[in-house]
């Protein structure tokens with residue numbers, strides 16, 4: 001049995017050697033994500049903000065991200081509270097964006113309805 005994410009790539013081990021993406025790479029990769037993702041002014045991170053009624057759904061989203069992060073070995077920075085969950089991705093080892101960030105974002109987009 002196949003699932004929607006079977007065809008998606010997995011994050012590569014972060015060892016400080018992942019190449020930083022060029023501005024052109026970032027622009028092309030961003031176009032492949034849900035339109036809710038935004039690029040930071042310094043082009044070092046991407047963020048998606050989810051908004052909900054209530055707190056429980058924000059916590060569910062944090063837990064989903066936690067599961068995905070440990071499964072992929074690549075971890076987001078998450079801010080959450082009543083009515084929102086904000087997921088930010090950057091590759092800390094290179095202080096910028098790598099393909100891992102976009103692989104991770106693609107997988108999250110595939111998991112949230």
Ligand SMILES: C[C@H](O)[C@H](O)[C@H]1CNC2=NC(N)=NC(=O)C2=N1
Nearest residue numbers: 014073074075076090091092093
């Ligand atoms: C050893 C371990 O794989 C690395 O420290 C990973 C862990 N998760 C990570 N997550 C993110 N977002 N960036 C990293 O550079 C990173 N490095």
